[in-house]
Amino acid sequence: MAKELTQRSENYSQWYQDLVIKADLAENSAVRGCMVIKPYGYAIWEKMQAELDRMFKETGHQNAYFPLFIPKSFFSREADHVEGFAKECAVVTHYRLKNDEQNGGIVVDPDAKLEEELIIRPTSETIIWNTYRNWIHSHRDLPLLINQWANVVRWEMRTRLFLRTAEFLWQEGHTAHATREEAIEETIKMLGVYSDFAENFMAIPVIKGVKTENERFAGAVDTYSIEALMQDGKALQSGTSHFLGQNFAKAFDVKFTGKEGREEYVWSTSWGVSTRLMGALVMAHSDDNGLVLPPKLAPIQVVIVPIYKKTEQLEKISERVSSLVSDLKAKGISVKFDDNDNKKPGWKFAEYELKGVPVRLAIGPRDIENGTVEISRRDTLQKEIIPIDGCVEYIENLLTEIQKGIYRKALDFRTENTRSADSWDEFKDLIQNKGGFVLAHWDGTSETENKIKEETKATIRCIPLVNIQEQGKCIYTGKPSKQRVLFAVAY
Amino acid sequence: MAKELTQRSENYSQWYQDLVIKADLAENSAVRGCMVIKPYGYAIWEKMQAELDRMFKETGHQNAYFPLFIPKSFFSREADHVEGFAKECAVVTHYRLKNDEQNGGIVVDPDAKLEEELIIRPTSETIIWNTYRNWIHSHRDLPLLINQWANVVRWEMRTRLFLRTAEFLWQEGHTAHATREEAIEETIKMLGVYSDFAENFMAIPVIKGVKTENERFAGAVDTYSIEALMQDGKALQSGTSHFLGQNFAKAFDVKFTGKEGREEYVWSTSWGVSTRLMGALVMAHSDDNGLVLPPKLAPIQVVIVPIYKKTEQLEKISERVSSLVSDLKAKGISVKFDDNDNKKPGWKFAEYELKGVPVRLAIGPRDIENGTVEISRRDTLQKEIIPIDGCVEYIENLLTEIQKGIYRKALDFRTENTRSADSWDEFKDLIQNKGGFVLAHWDGTSETENKIKEETKATIRCIPLVNIQEQGKCIYTGKPSKQRVLFAVAY
Numbered sequence: 001m002a003k004e005l006t007q008r009s010e011n012y013s014q015w016y017q018d019l020v021i022k023a024d025l026a027e028n029s030a031v032r033g034c035m036v037i038k039p040y041g042y043a044i045w046e047k048m049q050a051e052l053d054r055m056f057k058e059t060g061h062q063n064a065y066f067p068l069f070i071p072k073s074f075f076s077r078e079a080d081h082v083e084g085f086a087k088e089c090a091v092v093t094h095y096r097l098k099n100d101e102q103n104g105g106i107v108v109d110p111d112a113k114l115e116e117e118l119i120i121r122p123t124s125e126t127i128i129w130n131t132y133r134n135w136i137h138s139h140r141d142l143p144l145l146i147n148q149w150a151n152v153v154r155w156e157m158r159t160r161l162f163l164r165t166a167e168f169l170w171q172e173g174h175t176a177h178a179t180r181e182e183a184i185e186e187t188i189k190m191l192g193v194y195s196d197f198a199e200n201f202m203a204i205p206v207i208k209g210v211k212t213e214n215e216r217f218a219g220a221v222d223t224y225s226i227e228a229l230m231q232d233g234k235a236l237q238s239g240t241s242h243f244l245g246q247n248f249a250k251a252f253d254v255k256f257t258g259k260e261g262r263e264e265y266v267w268s269t270s271w272g273v274s275t276r277l278m279g280a281l282v283m284a285h286s287d288d289n290g291l292v293l294p295p296k297l298a299p300i301q302v303v304i305v306p307i308y309k310k311t312e313q314l315e316k317i318s319e320r321v322s323s324l325v326s327d328l329k330a331k332g333i334s335v336k337f338d339d340n341d342n343k344k345p346g347w348k349f350a351e352y353e354l355k356g357v358p359v360r361l362a363i364g365p366r367d368i369e370n371g372t373v374e375i376s377r378r379d380t381l382q383k384e385i386i387p388i389d390g391c392v393e394y395i396e397n398l399l400t401e402i403q404k405g406i407y408r409k410a411l412d413f414r415t416e417n418t419r420s421a422d423s424w425d426e427f428k429d430l431i432q433n434k435g436g437f438v439l440a441h442w443d444g445t446s447e448t449e450n451k452i453k454e455e456t457k458a459t460i461r462c463i464p465l466v467n468i469q470e471q472g473k474c475i476y477t478g479k480p481s482k483q484r485v486l487f488a489v490a491y
Numbered sequence: 492m493a494k495e496l497t498q499r500s501e502n503y504s505q506w507y508q509d510l511v512i513k514a515d516l517a518e519n520s521a522v523r524g525c526m527v528i529k530p531y532g533y534a535i536w537e538k539m540q541a542e543l544d545r546m547f548k549e550t551g552h553q554n555a556y557f558p559l560f561i562p563k564s565f566f567s568r569e570a571d572h573v574e575g576f577a578k579e580c581a582v583v584t585h586y587r588l589k590n591d592e593q594n595g596g597i598v599v600d601p602d603a604k605l606e607e608e609l610i611i612r613p614t615s616e617t618i619i620w621n622t623y624r625n626w627i628h629s630h631r632d633l634p635l636l637i638n639q640w641a642n643v644v645r646w647e648m649r650t651r652l653f654l655r656t657a658e659f660l661w662q663e664g665h666t667a668h669a670t671r672e673e674a675i676e677e678t679i680k681m682l683g684v685y686s687d688f689a690e691n692f693m694a695i696p697v698i699k700g701v702k703t704e705n706e707r708f709a710g711a712v713d714t715y716s717i718e719a720l721m722q723d724g725k726a727l728q729s730g731t732s733h734f735l736g737q738n739f740a741k742a743f744d745v746k747f748t749g750k751e752g753r754e755e756y757v758w759s760t761s762w763g764v765s766t767r768l769m770g771a772l773v774m775a776h777s778d779d780n781g782l783v784l785p786p787k788l789a790p791i792q793v794v795i796v797p798i799y800k801k802t803e804q805l806e807k808i809s810e811r812v813s814s815l816v817s818d819l820k821a822k823g824i825s826v827k828f829d830d831n832d833n834k835k836p837g838w839k840f841a842e843y844e845l846k847g848v849p850v851r852l853a854i855g856p857r858d859i860e861n862g863t864v865e866i867s868r869r870d871t872l873q874k875e876i877i878p879i880d881g882c883v884e885y886i887e888n889l890l891t892e893i894q895k896g897i898y899r900k901a902l903d904f905r906t907e908n909t910r911s912a913d914s915w916d917e918f919k920d921l922i923q924n925k926g927g928f929v930l931a932h933w934d935g936t937s938e939t940e941n942k943i944k945e946e947t948k949a950t951i952r953c954i955p956l957v958n959i960q961e962q963g964k965c966i967y968t969g970k971p972s973k974q975r976v977l978f979a980v981a982y
Contacts, residue, residue, distance in 0.1 A: 027625075029557070029558045029618070029622065030558075030562060030565075030618065030621050030622075031558045031560045031561070031562060031609065031618070034558035034559070034560060035558070036555070036556070036557050036558065036622055037555055037556040038555055039553035039554065039555045039637060042553070042554050042555045042556055043553065043554070045556075046554065062530035062533070062534070063530065063533050063534070063537060064527070064528055064529055064530045064533045065527070065528040065533055065660065066520070066527050067520045067521075067522045067525035067526070067527065067658055068525070068611075068642055068644065068658050069522045069581075069658070070522070071521060071522060072588070072597060072599075073596065074521075075588075075597060076595075076596045076597055082597060087587055087588055087589070088586065088587055089586070089587070089588065090560075090583045090585075090586055090609070091583060091584065091585040091586065091587075091588065091599050092581045092582060092583050092584075092611070093582065093583075093584045093599065094581075094582040094584065095579065095580070095581055095582065095646040096578055096579055096580070096582075096646065097563070097566075097578055097580065097582065097610070098578070104567075105564065105567045106563060106566060106567055106573060108563075108582050108584065108608055117599055118522065118581070119588070120559075120583070120611075127520070127521065127522070130521050131518075131520065131521075131527055134518075140833065146530060150642075151559055151641075151642065153559065155586040155587065167558055167559050167560070169556065342631065
């Protein structure tokens with residue numbers, strides 16, 4: 001099975017597509033641009049959700065649920081927001097179908113036209129701030145720290161599984177605060193939660209930064225993001241956190257009475273990560289044999305494959321393995337004993353490599369005699385024979401080591417592929433021939449940013465939050481600049 | 492606050508509406524028929540989800556995610572399904588908006604009309620069975636046991652928070668099997684899961700049964716349901732499990748090759764519960780003071796209210812309480828210490844009664860001196876003074892007792908309100924003057940069922956799975972009947 005996977009060096013994009021499908025993560029559906037997330041892919045997403053949800057709750061947030069539909073007029077309320085969001089979206093115009101008397105089948109009932117069209121939410125700021133108007137009156141109602149897990153729809157013309165789909169799953173946090181400072185603090189705090197999650201669970205190093213005006217969320221005062229580097233040298237924006245100022249409060253007339261009795265508009269933030277993270281996870285670590293999953297997000301952390309010819313051999317192996325399985329489970333390690341008799345060990349080995357199971361154990365009759373087990377790790381493909389006694393602790397440590405190893409490898413890759421450019425020629429050469437992140441001076445204008453994008457396809461991913469301040473000249477215009485910004489060609 | 496609640500005896504329906512809103516469970520949104528589920532309501536739903544999800548996984552099911560949109564033509568494939576589902580639904584006809592040059596605002600772009608309209612899923616059998624066609628080829632691919640947590644939309648004309656809303660949240664299981672027997676077994680097994688969940692977590696006794704043809708799911712061979720009785724004597728269908736035969740497999744051409752090499756259509760089931768369960772939970776147990784939540788689903792199981800006048804009194808109480816809080820948390824009990832200085836104890840007492848917190852502790856300076864605490868249980872409103880030492884164990888037992896007590900009370904209510912009718916006059920009298928469940932003989936025809944409904948509003952909720960077989964005469968037509976069926980006026 002794994003053999004059919006396109007090699008990364010051959011066609012990275014095709015490799016990704018092949019891998020997502022062959023590893024049973026997702027597939028395209030009958031509806032243009034919408035994906036089906038298959039059980040194995042969904043199990044990874046559930047693990048991501050569980051960790052993120054825990055982190056949100058630990059930082060004081062509560063979940064709620066707001067409607068899928070947004071009245072069309074809501075989008076017009078915030079001037080920038082409408083420009084950015086109300087265009088490519090799914091519009092509900094009718095609420096009934098009827099039998100087609102002439103041609104059979106069913107047709108839209110023209111009598112069931114909605115007075116005002118409803119938009120399937122592409123993001124929920126408008127409906128949520130329209131609701132917050134009734135929830136917020138006094139400073140005692142603040143802060144309001146709410147998150148929702150939901151599906152959203154953006155009618156993308158060119159879609160790719162997980163990376164860009166018409167419908168996707170995400171979480172969107174929407175918070176309300178009494179002061180500007182508190183809202184900014186929240187924006188940065190949630191960026192920190194995303195960065196912790198990416199680095200400590202997904203094992204993907206990310207750069208935290210602020211977006212330029214061009215790349216800002218429609219309606220935000222400032223957009224912050226975490227940016228990750230994929231193996232093909234392209235950047236992937238992996239999460240955003242927006243400081244919305246008082247924009248939505250003004251658009252939806254949400255005011256509060258402060259401690260001193262003065263009425264003021266509420267300050268707000270919003271922040272989100274989506275099933276796009278699944279794409280990042282696949283592209284950051286996997287290889288030509290298949291997925292490489294960080295143990296903390298792997299639905300199956302350890303697979304045990306029995307090697308046998310005769311039924312009594314399998315019985316002996318099963319007997320020995322059963323206590324190992326319970327010991328691993330007792331440690332909170334998810335384990336699968338694959339004693340399926342229809343598949344050969346070689347097929348299973350390839351299958352679990354494809355699926356990215358971090359640790360594989362193989363046990364044959366000789367191992368039973370010798371009290372040993374063959375253990376192999378997915379990330380490095382290294383194998384060794386270890387005593388079966390005490391192997392639980394060994395596996396536990398190995399899972400920790402793999403988690404760290406995958407992160408270190410991704411970090412090394414990013415370090416090797418982050419370069420500085422001091423001239424326009426050098427910049428073009430790096431972007432076109434090396435890819436990766438390029439740190440370069442920029443004059444701070446959208447005009448220059450647009451021209452650089454036109455000529456090289458590279459965009460400013462962010463202005464890193466931790467950044468050396470130094471005098472320099474814009475690589476494109478030669479105008480003075482005080483810091484380098486992070487360029488890359490992005491997904 | 493609690494005072495503003497309409498009393499049940501005055502207007503049950505208004506009491507329900509008041510309670511859902513005042514207890515911060517949900518509210519109506521700006522979009523007709525769609526609700527906002529507020530954080531407190533959502534926290535209860537999350538607890539329900541967590542338990543159900545665990546039960547589904549323990550019975551071998553996996554989660555996945557299928558598209559929100561269903562191509563219109565899919566509905567026409569299964570003849571009964573289209574009759575039942577394709578009518579009152581939200582239809583997406585366009586995928587773009589544009590600026591309205593003349594009047595400002597935005598309008599639907601007429602150039603962005605979809606070739607085929609998309610329906611927002613009212614249920615997902617069609618899109619899922621269209622997908623299963625590519626997943627199922629051999630008997631080795633079966634059984635396929637999949638569930639999804641999702642939002643669905645049915646364009647209801649008269650909506651009520653949780654009980655009937657245009658958009659609602661639910662889970663829908665869709666399974667595929669090699670044999671008719673196995674599919675029926677799955678249908679009954681999942682009905683059992685729902686019944687276990689209702690009785691052991693929601694503390695609501697339910698009757699398991701099979702639906703008559705009139706009440707069957709559109710496209711099912713048989714629909715099974717669990718039926719609960721609310722305090723106003725109306726029945727609430729709380730979960731359904733459908734044996735779909737080969738209907739959807741035939742409609743979407745899903746066949747498998749059996750062990751003997753013969754091709755056959757796949758057998759299937761589907762089953763679901765929704766946020767409607769929130770309505771059942773509220774209506775089954777709550778009283779004129781507010782919610783009564785079973786401890787297993789209460790977001791806050793224990794609230795501690797300090798009674799004090801001076802700051803140093805609060806400090807002493809807080810100090811004593813802090814170890815109690817950690818001890819309770821260590822036992823897995825969720826606890827809130829409400830030391831908010833802006834609200835008086837009386838206000839807090841009423842608030843937590845409204846919110847249905849199962850156990851309330853009140854601690855004042857005299858309690859600190861005496862080593863005591865006042866404990867009161869929400870279900871019976873009984874109070875007592877107990878020693879603070881050892882109160883953790885006391886609370887733990889009390890929570891178990893409350894869980895049982897609530898169930899027992901609901902069961903007693905149902906027993907008292909389940910009656911037999913042996914004549915048409917008796918039946919009408921019971922339905923109109925007593926409500927509740929009425930067991931009566933029926934001749935087995937839809938015609939009779941419809942007439943009984945027209946004259947009394949009562950419907951056959953189900954034919955109980957556990958049912959005495961006895962000779963009798965239909966209360967309406969006098970024709971022979973072999974068993975009584977369960978009638979009630981239903982939500």
